[in-house]
Amino acid sequence: GAGVSQSPRYKVAKRGQDVALRCDPISGHVSLFWYQQALGQGPEFLTYFQNEAQLDKSGLPSDRFFAERPEGSVSTLKIQRTQQEDSAVYLCASSLRLTNTDTQYFGPGTRLTVL
């Protein structure tokens, strides 16, 4: 595709609900990152995939957060039993990652509001 796409763009959940956020990276991009951006803050790393392998999940804030990329393309970030502190914009980024100069391209993000 032309760029990284994410869906839904907006999600309102009641506290305790489960949510699933989808990321479609640029075709052929090996690396995929998820970041969380709270209001007024910079993005914070959540997790990283190289193809289908989740190589780093050290940024996931709790075991309620789970991410997968089973076929090395589309990725899903799932949050179970959402809490108000999960309210943020969730950004997905992808890159070719053939060299360390590759640009990370960000998707438009999913704004999650937990009531």
Add this chain to the structure above:
Amino acid sequence: QKEVEQNSGPLSVPEGAIASLNCTYSDRGSQSFFWYRQYSGKSPELIMFIYSNGDKEDGRFTAQLNKASQYVSLLIRDSQPSDSATYLCAVEDRGSTLGRLYFGRGTQLTVWP
């Protein structure tokens, strides 16, 4: 925990002026530095990256890196109202996760006509 600090602003400059955005980082061994622009409600967009000490120019933008002082800056010459956005400084992780970025909280820039 790697820290990336930015002057929070807001920074307000008149059209045509030079806007100067500053960033410091805690990991002395960091090698790669990025400036992203983020319009309100939009995703970050890469505008410059720099790896070597000194200046790097791209059009109206100049990135400056001083690894000894752990300092990176972005200068925007001939600022335009369309430059009004939040500018995020990011430092790349040196560990096993290539590409993992540590971001500052951003500096909000307003360019008034």
